[in-house]
Amino acid sequence: MQKISFDLAGEFVELNQLLKLAGLCDSGGAGKNLVASGVVSVDGKKELRKTAKIRSGQVVALGDVRISVT
Template sequence: MSDTLHIRDESIRLGQFLKLANLIESGAEAKEVIADGLVSVNGEVETRRGRQLRDGDVVELGGISVQVASG
């Protein structure tokens, strides 16, 4: 089961999305959890903070999943 978070644009960077989804507190924390391999996108570990997320992508951190919805 995953929550859905609507974004205004067609895409959003992973670091920004983590903050928007309230999965982390700050950009510095985003950098840390991503670098430590704790974040996955569509079931695969993602280590690029600038990864562009699009409609339908599912981000997971600490057992919490949030799906990206655009438009």
């Protein structure tokens, strides 16, 4: 399992942008497609909202990759 720590610059980051910034996809559009396909979870629950606001303390998972937002 790969673990990534992401330091939040503001109050939140949109889920599709987080996937891009963490290097898991090439663009925000590709991030939206990943979320829409149902393979992304936030805090252990499947997340289908492409622009869900991800805040400090949440964990985003895609396959065997975990992103801890701090």
